[in-house]
Amino acid sequence: MTKYYGAKKALEDTTLRCPKKDFTAVLGPPGAGKTTLLRCAAGLDRPTSGTVSIAGQNITDMNEAALDVLRSERVSYVFSSRNLLPSLTVAENLTLPLRLTKRSAPPSLVIDLVRRAGLSEHLDSMPTDLCQSRQQLVAVVRAMITSPAVILADDPARGLDPRSAGEVLDLLASYVREHDGNVLLASHDPMVAAYADQTVLLKSGRVVREPGFPAGKAALERAVHLAVWEARDPF
Numbered sequence: 333m334t335k336y337y338g339a340k341k342a343l344e345d346t347t348l349r350c351p352k353k354d355f356t357a358v359l360g361p362p363g364a365g366k367t368t369l370l371r372c373a374a375g376l377d378r379p380t381s382g383t384v385s386i387a388g389q390n391i392t393d394m395n396e397a398a399l400d401v402l403r404s405e406r407v408s409y410v411f412s413s414r415n416l417l418p419s420l421t422v423a424e425n426l427t428l429p430l431r432l433t434k435r436s437a438p439p440s441l442v443i444d445l446v447r448r449a450g451l452s453e454h455l456d457s458m459p460t461d462l463c464q465s466r467q468q469l470v471a472v473v474r475a476m477i478t479s480p481a482v483i484l485a486d487d488p489a490r491g492l493d494p495r496s497a498g499e500v501l502d503l504l505a506s507y508v509r510e511h512d513g514n515v516l517l518a519s520h521d522p523m524v525a526a527y528a529d530q531t532v533l534l535k536s537g538r539v540v541r542e543p544g545f546p547a548g549k550a551a552l553e554r555a556v557h558l559a560v561w562e563a564r565d566p567f
């Protein structure tokens with residue numbers, strides 16, 4: 333797809349295919365077009381040309397009402413900013429997407445997610461009583477609780493210390509490994525590639541290295557190598 337903001341080209345002929353049960357990391361420096369790509373993939377923004385399909389459904393020509401349904405039922409979005417409602421408890425924040433769409437989730441799923449995220453003791457807390465990383469874990473559980481086809485995560489570990497970042501990324505990865513979902517994550521931090529099945533590099537709105545860029549352990553080794561030897565510009 334291609335995306336212009338006025339005369340500014342944010343994405344140029346960017347093609348990305350995420351197979352089922354896949355964790356894709358989109359890496360790139362600030363301004364590369366990562367957020368634009370995720371917003372178009374979520375139907376929050378429309379590409380100028382090209383198409384977006386989710387679970388086999390072309391969303392490009394959907395009207396706003398259909399996109400609303402899609403966004404509340406099939407797609408979840410995790411922002412870098414925790415984005416929790418400060419006047420609701422953790423439990424109320426977690427279940428908000430269900431209440432908004434008058435749906436329920438299997439209690440076993442809710443219990444499992446809450447336990448996995450280490451939030452069992454914090455359900456009655458207010459978001460501001462939690463540290464940043466716990467707040468982000470709440471946002472990730474909230475994204476998982478509706479069992480969407482895909483979770484789009486825009487730099488979800490930004491600003492967190494490495495250990496907390498690992499917890500957030502582990503929880504997202506569990507959505508692919510244990511719930512057969514899809515995760516498409518954007519980050520400027522090459523370390524996230526260690527959690528991904530495929531890694532795509534974006535630079536100036538273009539994919540500069542096709543999938544095949546190492547993922548998993550090989551990516552971690554490469555990231556460490558880059559961090560050590562090319563600290564100024566890992567891309």
Ligand SMILES: Nc1ncnc2c1ncn2[C@@H]1O[C@H](COP(=O)(O)OP(=O)(O)O)[C@@H](O)[C@H]1O
Pocket residue numbers: 337338340341342360361362363364365366367368369
């Ligand atoms: N709403 C907008 N209006 C104008 N330009 C934008 C808008 N959103 C993003 N851009 C521009 O598009 C390019 C890609 O931005 P973005 O997708 O936010 O990159 P990234 O998330 O990789 O930092 C940047 O040059 C940015 O300035």
Ligand SMILES: [Mg+2]
Pocket residue numbers: 366367368486
């Ligand atoms: Mg961004």
